[in-house]
Amino acid sequence: MSGPQGEVDVAIVGLGPIGATLAILLAQRGWRVAVVECRPQPYPLPRATSFDGQAARLLAGAGIGADLAGLSQPATGYQWLDARGRVLLDIVFASVGRYGWPDASTMHQPALEALLTRRLATFPNVRIWRGHEVVDLREDGDRVVVGTKGGDGAAHTVAARWVIGCDGANSFVRERLGVGVTDLGFSYDWLLCDVELAVERAFLPTNQQWCDPARPTTVVGSGPGRRRWEFMRLPGEGLDELRTSDAAWRLLEPHGVRPDNARLLRSATYTFRAMWADQWRDGRVLLAGDAAHLMPPFAGQGMCSGLRDAANLAWKLDLVLRGASAELLDTYTIERRAQVRQAIRESVKLGRVICVSDPDAAADRDAAILANSRCGPNRPEPAKPLAEGLLSRLPEGVAAARGDVVPQGRVCVGGHAGLFDDRVGRGFVLLTRDGVDAVPVVPGVDLIVARLAPGAVTDVDEVYSSYLAGFGAVAILVRPDHHVFGAVADLALVPALLEDLKRQLNAL
Numbered sequence: 001m002s003g004p005q006g007e008v009d010v011a012i013v014g015l016g017p018i019g020a021t022l023a024i025l026l027a028q029r030g031w032r033v034a035v036v037e038c039r040p041q042p043y044p045l046p047r048a049t050s051f052d053g054q055a056a057r058l059l060a061g062a063g064i065g066a067d068l069a070g071l072s073q074p075a076t077g078y079q080w081l082d083a084r085g086r087v088l089l090d091i092v093f094a095s096v097g098r099y100g101w102p103d104a105s106t107m108h109q110p111a112l113e114a115l116l117t118r119r120l121a122t123f124p125n126v127r128i129w130r131g132h133e134v135v136d137l138r139e140d141g142d143r144v145v146v147g148t149k150g151g152d153g154a155a156h157t158v159a160a161r162w163v164i165g166c167d168g169a170n171s172f173v174r175e176r177l178g179v180g181v182t183d184l185g186f187s188y189d190w191l192l193c194d195v196e197l198a199v200e201r202a203f204l205p206t207n208q209q210w211c212d213p214a215r216p217t218t219v220v221g222s223g224p225g226r227r228r229w230e231f232m233r234l235p236g237e238g239l240d241e242l243r244t245s246d247a248a249w250r251l252l253e254p255h256g257v258r259p260d261n262a263r264l265l266r267s268a269t270y271t272f273r274a275m276w277a278d279q280w281r282d283g284r285v286l287l288a289g290d291a292a293h294l295m296p297p298f299a300g301q302g303m304c305s306g307l308r309d310a311a312n313l314a315w316k317l318d319l320v321l322r323g324a325s326a327e328l329l330d331t332y333t334i335e336r337r338a339q340v341r342q343a344i345r346e347s348v349k350l351g352r353v354i355c356v357s358d359p360d361a362a363a364d365r366d367a368a369i370l371a372n373s374r375c376g377p378n379r380p381e382p383a384k385p386l387a388e389g390l391l392s393r394l395p396e397g398v399a400a401a402r403g404d405v406v407p408q409g410r411v412c413v414g415g416h417a418g419l420f421d422d423r424v425g426r427g428f429v430l431l432t433r434d435g436v437d438a439v440p441v442v443p444g445v446d447l448i449v450a451r452l453a454p455g456a457v458t459d460v461d462e463v464y465s466s467y468l469a470g471f472g473a474v475a476i477l478v479r480p481d482h483h484v485f486g487a488v489a490d491l492a493l494v495p496a497l498l499e500d501l502k503r504q505l506n507a508l
């Protein structure tokens with residue numbers, strides 16, 4: 001395809017999973033989208049290896065839910081073990097979790113990216129330019145002019161109403177904006193080994209973290225037929241010592257992985273970081289994914305956090321493109337940066353436990369964890385609620401529900417059963433336990449009204465009846481990213497709840 005030219009509504013820099021998902025979410029809403037990617041061909045090796053149930057729900061919202069099973073496998077659990085094999089932490093994953101999908105799934109990232117790209121190709125309003133490096137960004141009135149350079153050195157431009165930098169850790173967009181970062185200074189070097197096994201083996205649980213001071217080691221699934229081993233570089237050990245296939249096989253051998261029963265797809269060292277951009281929006285340019293934040297891998301939330309960025313940003317950009325105030329996009333930064341900070345700090349906390357190479361310190365750690373451990377396995381915690389941002393301010397509302405992520409169960413609508421998002425729809429959803437006489441119109445918002453009742457929306461798994469009852473609510477207003485805008489305990493307050501949304505959108 002020739003180089004960028006013309007004008008679009010949104011230009012996205014970067015065609016990784018975050019950029020591709022955001023492009024789909026915008027294209028589904030009818031907007032003209034250009035995606036500029038510096039690599040001429042898709043990156044063939046995996047980076048992320050898993051996604052959680054909430055992320056799976058968001059990917060399903062991009063229209064690829066039916067195909068996720070072909071590139072992923074449900075994970076059974078995540079265990080931390082000490083050097084003696086004693087269980088320090090045991091998390092069990094359900095095959096159908098809180099959000100209607102497995103609590104965690106291992107996956108092959110190149111296959112996910114290929115799936116997202118095929119989905120993008122179905123939209124005539126999307127243009128993808130591979131092999132074009134973005135070299136310039138310039139605001140010009142109500143447009144941003146994006147300058148690119150093709151592989152042949154030719155210069156091209158495309159004008160967009162909004163530009164989103166999804167261009168990774170070494171983001172050109174972030175650097176061009178001059179955005180500072182907050183770096184927690186927590187980083188370690190690890191050797192990453194991606195392996196394809198010749199003979200299928202059972203790994204129970206799917207993911208393990210060996211907290212062995214002799215060599216902290218991570219062992220995780222990486223999609224069907226693949227696994228990843230990661231080995232921490234020890235103090236005094238040179239990186240060059242680890243950057244050889246001999247070193248990889250030497251470290252893999254105690255795990256029963258040898259050249260005669262496995263293929264080493266990659267061995268490479270990497271350094272994880274814990275940082276976030278201090279500013280996520282500058283005029284008509286925004287950041288998302290790794291361009292906005294990086295975190296240690298121990299909670300598996302890097303790509304998942306980026307997908308939450310895309311889900312949060314897509315519907316807000318949609319409203320702004322429809323005529324809402326651009327200040328609405330400031331709530332994207334407020335909401336997502338707060339959640340990302342929390343996720344990064346939690347990942348650092350886990351890393352400080354795992355990355356211990358001193359035997360005495362590790363022994364003290366193990367004793368403290370075992371002394372305070374609860375009996376039996378744990379379940380994953382629910383997604384973190386929003387504490388601030390575009391949330392109801394209705395004084396009479398049910399405060400405890402605001403910002404929570406609504407679970408997903410099966411419902412029956414029109415005689416057909418399925419997951420709530422598929423059967424009821426995605427967008428702003430007003431979910432009630434009874435009928436509402438009058439529903440105010442909120443300009444720019446296509447509201448779905450769903451009543452929990454036989455013949456309307458039958459709560460097959462009784463997920464929603466119990467969810468509302470847990471908050472003492474009779475109605476909740478859910479945002480397109482599945483966060484609760486607000487809830488009320490009296491149906492008479494539903495019009496006021498919608499007027500609150502309308503007032504806030506108008507005030508921004």
